[in-house]
Amino acid sequence: AQSVTQLDSQVPVFEEAPVELRCNYSSSVSVYLFWYVQYPNQGLQLLLKYLSGSTLVKGINGFEAEFNKSQTSFHLRKPSVHISDTAEYFCAVTGFGNEKLTFGTGTRLTIIP
């Protein structure tokens, strides 16, 4: 079984400042990792994913994340945020051969003008 911990439930950031949203996972098998974004009253949109290969993955909207196996982390970063980045961000994990995604509880990113 897998689990995901998103330690920060809310992160306020000034516009054009950098941001890091933290995600740690637990699994007894090798994993695939994902970040999804959810805007108010909408479904989830895939930001980026780590399947294998390079541990630094780039996604849409200028986001990137780094897979760190030794620290079991997959933190999401953006060098300069915009008002439009205000949303809920979910980290998710699935194990090899496992179809279901296990999500964290989410981090609400609020951009301060």
Add this chain to the structure above:
Amino acid sequence: DTGVSQNPRHKITKRGQNVTFRCDPISEHNRLYWYRQTLGQGPEFLTYFQNEAQLEKSRLLSDRFSAERPKGSFSTLEIQRTEQGDSAMYLCASSLAGTSQYFGPGTRLLVL
């Protein structure tokens, strides 16, 4: 390709009534998933299909819940004798085997 669609987007019902939600996946996707999301939480897996076969069901899916995908295309999720605890956002996702899941906009259920 118009993405995953779900209907209705919102449903208000009285406790004890039955409700049915529909999900239309991306056309070439053979896998379809249902998740439930309650306020302030991440989505929780309910069940998934490969083509028309239901391959896994979560323990969250009580006997009052049933999901079908009769022709391997759209899927329905029915909740019988709804309870207030069933109030949540019900999300559908689809994928090709071994690839990322793409989510629909969800159906928000409120049980009064």
